[in-house]
Amino acid sequence: MASAAASAHIQATPTLCAAAKPPLQMHSEHPQRKRVLFVTSEFADLIKCGGLGDVSAALPRALSPQHDIRLLIPGYRQVVESGRPIRIVGQLPGLAALPPCQIGRMDLADGLIVYVLLNPALYERNGSPYVDDQGRDWADNHIRFARLGLAAAEIATGDAGIQWRPELVHANDWPAAMAPAYMAWRQASTPSLLTIHNLAYQGLCDMRxxxxxxIPESACGVDGLEFYGQLSFLKAGIAYAQHVTTVSRRYAREITTPEQGCGLDGLLRAKVQIDQLSGIANGIDESWHPESDPHLLQGFSAGDWAGKRANAAYVQQWLGLDDDGPLFAVVSRLVQQKGIDLTLQVAEHIVARGGRIGVIGQGEPALEAVMAELGRRHPGRIGVHIGFDESDARRLYAGSDFLLMPSRFEPCGLSQMYAQRYASLPIARCTGGLADTIEDGVNGFLFDAPRADAYRQAIDRALQVFDHPELLEAMRCQAMSAPLYWHQSVQPYDRLFQRLLSQATAYRALR
Known part of the structure; x- marks a missing residue:
């Protein structure tokens, strides 16, 4: 049952006898509009820790005109206390250590339907979806997210008691990656798709x-979930899903190499050999319009930079920066993957060349502390805000001249596309989605090796452009027209959905 704190927002429906239930929806009234269950651990409308939350909010909406796409997310405290009504529509039994749950339905104002997996003991906690208030992983994360995967499988097999059944299950990252495995063990005829947003996070737990x-004993070997003596949720999804996607074409190639395969490159190469691995680039949502974004102090368009200057003035006041010199932005999680240590190494060079740096982000405590100390050493030239605020982040994108993004690896990246749309030229490593979305010297700057000397050379090229206003304006205009919006990703997803559904139909016909 829902917690007392959430009771005001959850409207339990009266119990219905079997005869009173409408027939289970098995076939779409519109044959081309397929039913898709999108399984995720984050959804930006309700709870967000990173880019997965943005994707989970934007992609289903972009696909909804073509498909009946619904979300399944855990009922975190932030979800059940969001003020949006939740109506109980299903009941799930327990299995082994995975407890019974309820399924609630939340209907959003734009028509998107979200199924909420309700179990207060598992999900209604302080902290984030993955860690407690002290930044420590929840000790029972394997239970919490295996329960999410099992719930998706129960919905797929029609065992959840809800009057809707998907024709395809789309699981996202390790927290949802057990869904394809549970579906296979339950012999579900519904095909599954797994999207890897970041291979480095695999959802590992003890083999015991x-x-x-x-988990069946037969699935605990090297061909199943076993990963160097542990169980890997992500490996389960890769092994059992009918298709695996990543969030850029280049990242799909990179993860098949030992350098970036995180120990799963062999399995991923096997997926390539049977045409079950591909990359579909992320997009950005329609709110990223500099002309109309309500977060900005003043809107602007290509060639009319008054609004950009207004946002730069806000950033200067907010971060205590001087008003002269090019402004470099860091809008990032402060973690090793993002190359923050490289930015720390080149910061003195930027200041010496007359630049300023504005930072907003949070992450690893050690990197937060070093970044904050850097700001204290350079008052007026480097301003640091530890934390995150959507409006301030957007104003920093809009007010800056360049974005610093020296990621060691980057599956897709959204920040570089946000920056481009707001006429801030990204300076980034040539890796993953950064290489797919930035054209060096046209709408941004790329460097190859993850070293400070290569990074400094790219920064120097950017400073040369800044000293030539006509060239700077031309690159800004190119950047603003570069990013993809989500509606442009619909066609490749739609083709993949249709392919998986056709394969499933052909397979059932042969059985």
């Missing part, structure tokens, strides 16, 4: 947890 998670 297999019995708690009702």
């Amino acid at each position: 947890c297999a019995s708690e998670l009702a």
